[in-house]
Amino acid sequence: MQIYLPIAEVSVNAFLLLGLGGIVGVLSGMFGVGGGFLMTPLLFFIGIPPAVAVATEANQIVASSFSGVLAHLKKRTVDLKMGVVLLIGGLIGAALGVLLFNYLKSLGQVDLLVKLCYVVFLGVIGGLMFIESLGAIRKAKKNAPPTRRKKHNWIHGLPFKMRFRVSGLYISVIPPLIVGLCVGILAAIMGVGGGFIMVPAMIYLLGMPTKVVVGTSLFQIIFVTAFTTLLHATTNYTVDMALAVLLLVGGVIGAQIGTRIGTRLKAEQLRILLSLMVITVCGKLAFDLLVQPAELFSIGAVGGH
Amino acid sequence: MLRRALAFLFLLASPLAAEEVVLGLSQDHVSITANFDGSEILIFGAVKREAPIPEGDPLDVVIAVSGPEYPLTVRRKEKRFGIWINTESLEIDSAPSFYAIATSAPFHDALSEVEDLRHKVSIPRAIRSVGAPYEIKDAAAFSKAVIRIRTNNGSYQLRENAIAVDQQTLFRTSIDLPANLTEGDYLTRIFLTRGGEVISQFETVIDVRKVGLERWLFTLSRQQPLLYGLLSLAIAIAAGWGASAAFRILRQS
Numbered sequence: 020m021q022i023y024l025p026i027a028e029v030s031v032n033a034f035l036l037l038g039l040g041g042i043v044g045v046l047s048g049m050f051g052v053g054g055g056f057l058m059t060p061l062l063f064f065i066g067i068p069p070a071v072a073v074a075t076e077a078n079q080i081v082a083s084s085f086s087g088v089l090a091h092l093k094k095r096t097v098d099l100k101m102g103v104v105l106l107i108g109g110l111i112g113a114a115l116g117v118l119l120f121n122y123l124k125s126l127g128q129v130d131l132l133v134k135l136c137y138v139v140f141l142g143v144i145g146g147l148m149f150i151e152s153l154g155a156i157r158k159a160k161k162n163a164p165p166t167r168r169k170k171h172n173w174i175h176g177l178p179f180k181m182r183f184r185v186s187g188l189y190i191s192v193i194p195p196l197i198v199g200l201c202v203g204i205l206a207a208i209m210g211v212g213g214g215f216i217m218v219p220a221m222i223y224l225l226g227m228p229t230k231v232v233v234g235t236s237l238f239q240i241i242f243v244t245a246f247t248t249l250l251h252a253t254t255n256y257t258v259d260m261a262l263a264v265l266l267l268v269g270g271v272i273g274a275q276i277g278t279r280i281g282t283r284l285k286a287e288q289l290r291i292l293l294s295l296m297v298i299t300v301c302g303k304l305a306f307d308l309l310v311q312p313a314e315l316f317s318i319g320a321v322g323g324h
Numbered sequence: 325m326l327r328r329a330l331a332f333l334f335l336l337a338s339p340l341a342a343e344e345v346v347l348g349l350s351q352d353h354v355s356i357t358a359n360f361d362g363s364e365i366l367i368f369g370a371v372k373r374e375a376p377i378p379e380g381d382p383l384d385v386v387i388a389v390s391g392p393e394y395p396l397t398v399r400r401k402e403k404r405f406g407i408w409i410n411t412e413s414l415e416i417d418s419a420p421s422f423y424a425i426a427t428s429a430p431f432h433d434a435l436s437e438v439e440d441l442r443h444k445v446s447i448p449r450a451i452r453s454v455g456a457p458y459e460i461k462d463a464a465a466f467s468k469a470v471i472r473i474r475t476n477n478g479s480y481q482l483r484e485n486a487i488a489v490d491q492q493t494l495f496r497t498s499i500d501l502p503a504n505l506t507e508g509d510y511l512t513r514i515f516l517t518r519g520g521e522v523i524s525q526f527e528t529v530i531d532v533r534k535v536g537l538e539r540w541l542f543t544l545s546r547q548q549p550l551l552y553g554l555l556s557l558a559i560a561i562a563a564g565w566g567a568s569a570a571f572r573i574l575r576q577s
Contacts, residue, residue: 021503023360025538026545030361030503066504078556085564093572131409245557252553256545260556261358261538267560271567308407315401316469317410 026259027071033265035065040079040266044273047083049281050218050233050293055080055211056300067262074251074258080212080244082267083274084237090278091234098185098231102238104192105199109243112203117250120208136209138305144219145297152290159287186227194225203243212240215297229286344372345514345526353531354501356538362503365530368496371516381519383492384427384434388445389499389530391422392508398466414466418452421506423480426497428487436520443515443522447471447480478502507532
């Protein structure tokens with residue numbers, strides 16, 4: 020069944036969109052990532068104009084994250100206090116990111132920068148996670164007690180300490196604020212929720228337990244992407260509601276299923292799967308940059324988007 | 325008697341209009357609804373003439389349908405530091421979002437180069453590019469790229485020998501409008517030619533408009549963007565909550 024999207028001005032198959040939303044939704048629920056880093060390139064691929072894809076994707080992430088966070092709230096795996104601290108950083112970061120984005124747009128080459136950002140961040144994070152979780156699984160197989168992550172490092176020497184009961188942490192608010200800020204900047208530039216950066220940052224930098232990380236990052240993503248959606252809707256008029264509804268119907272159902280799958284898997288398995296996915300996307304993007312494209316020319320509207 | 329005299333006078337006054345187009349369209353407006361999946365417009369017509377069919381070159385028909393025009397930026401990728409990046413860019417002053425030509429003979433038999441230049445019928449003539457910056461040496465490659473990309477996705481069509489002409493009087497063809505249609509007035513021009521010279525010309529407009537829900541959403545997004553954004557978020561949150569609630573009920577039962 021074909022459906023004409025009023026803002027994107029293209030006609031696409033409605034079931035294709037529902038299916039894409041569903042698959043990305045499952046992954047989003049499993050890993051606590053918004054799924055934007057997968058969905059946005061997929062939307063480009065089926066012919067949605069990039070500006071519309073990025074803006075609409077932000078709206079869809081709100082829905083799938085909301086669905087996911089409710090499931091996590093039920094299981095008490097959301098650290099609200101930590102979430103709010105991350106969110107404050109995130110909103111400031113998103114605003115800075117938009118400024119940076121517009122500055123780069125005036126220089127041209129913003130597409131390239133976004134892609135390079137993807138390749139570098141996805142590559143580094145995916146690689147580190149893969150090595151780390153592979154090591155963890157090996158240790159588990161040898162029946163050796165899992166090595167506890169370093170609980171005391173320079174982070175614990177910082178001022179403004181706060182107790183985060185759900186995470187079982189007593190640390191300074193500065194690191195989570197900075198993590199939120201960096202993720203916010205990257206999220207605005209890359210047009211994604213930023214979960215795939217925040218989840219590893221929370222695990223490895225802040226030392227939060229994996230179980231709480233997913234729900235908390237979803238909580239933060241909701242607000243950052245909602246903010247982004249409004250910015251896009253009011254400045255670029257690129258949020259396509261029809262597209263968003265189709266994606267999110269598939270997405271919210273997928274997210275519910277994904278959350279249930281996620282609780283059954285072991286943390287190491289979850290991480291190794293996420294890292295493989297991140298590496299795959301990174302590889303595809305790097306490949307596109309390195310190989311001569313079939314069409315050297317591209318058409319864009321005057322004014323950047 | 326009077327009518328005949330008038331017709332005679334008319335013929336004297338404008339010998340070029342000895343043959344005129346009487347046109348019919350299967351539809352003069354296209355409604356873009358939620359399940360719009362492209363459309364086919366049948367264009368048919370007859371040649372009205374007061375005198376017998378002139379001898380010599382046979383009658384040819386050229387039909388050009390042009391969508392709304394917009395300026396474009398065309399960018400070219402080059403290999404720098406091992407990766408492919410956009411380097412040069414060129415602004416095209418105006419290019420139609422859709423352009424279809426149908427002819428009753430091979431294009432340049434039906435329309436001479438001079439007439440093409442005058443009426444701007446062929447696809448390269450429909451794209452306007454005033455001047456390229458000094459540093460771009462092969463500006464033509466950029467407009468060629470626009471034609472190539474848009475021909476590949478069905479937005480630009482050149483269909484030679486696609487108009488059936490009967491008895492040098494009746495003609496018909498159909499134009500395929502693709503699914504990725506832009507809203508606007510689609511100028512439709514019909515040329516009657518003999519030996520490549522235009523002897524009569526007729527213009528009409530096909531109105532392409534979004535209707536119903538499509539129209540409403542589009543208008544809201546432009547006129548009340550904040551409301552539209554909030555509505556999008558409300559739908560997203562409601563859907564997220566709804567799915568969550570539905571799954572809870574499903575699990576409990």
